[in-house]
Amino acid sequence: MHRRGYHPNRRTLHNRTVVYVPNTAPTAELAAFLAANPAVEHVEDVTATPPLVSASSTGAPTTVRINRTVSFSPGEFVVMAGPCAVESPDQLATIAHEVARSGATVLRGGVFKPRTSPYSFQGLGERGLSLLAAAAEATGLPVVTEVTDVAHVQRTAEVADILQVGTRNAQNFSLLKEVALAGRPVLLKRGFGCTVDEWLHAAEYVLNEGNADVVLCERGIRTFEGATRFTLDISAVALVKHLSHLPVVVDPSHASGRRELVEPLALAAAAAGADGILVDVHHEGAAALCDGDQALAPDQFSHLTNRLRALRTGLAAAPEANLLVSARE
16 A cells, blocks of 8 residues: 555554555545455445544444443443542442442542632542542442543553543543553543534544543533533434444433433433443532532432333333334325
């Protein structure tokens, strides 16, 4: 390909090697040349979707394994739950045990908090990481937490099993590159002002650095609607599952900003094919230092996980059926 004037890139996505030529319109001559090589499985035009993120780059949904028991993979549904912000040892320990008891598979907890107002609680920082480590050891749950600055990445990766890039940093390309190199799976939230294409290109930054363990998170976008904090784009879940091989999860807490809407949105996400949810839980929501209005109480979270199990059991048992449409006489 170099002799023909092309400049290909090569990346390994789990057990598959992808060779792609960015910013190049495919030609019939190039496609025929590549297809004639016995080492080439197939040739495809992926100019409509970033090449590494594209569903065609792997041929099957990607499994992102967190540990021996937790993975984002077809047929699995990962429930990540915990406080939006880690506030104290007692607060985190209480919530961590409650969510573990109710079926959470990953503990979430923010320690670096990018807030709209500089006067809002900004998180406990590195002290919070120590508390997360203790909670993880006590419950056996893997941990997901957000990183907001390249300076925090390595220290956070020593504690967290999953590094989260939040909505405000979804197009912070320096941070995306640094997170990609930390040796941890990445949970990439959609920017609240990002199109699906921009979101996928942000994920491409991580994959292009050699990290294929990326989970996408739809968390609501900003629209004209003011009744909810953001507008959950359920259609994006189905669309991205079609366009990309990466797992997709939903954050119904930040999408709605209202705890009474979290359960129905979480159920909608599961029905739409999401691979998991990210939910805020707090035992004293009225006193929470961050986003208490959207946090489920422990009993509400338990109710949600029970309904999710029932829904997924029903969906798995439902036979495939053709829609019959009768014409009116």
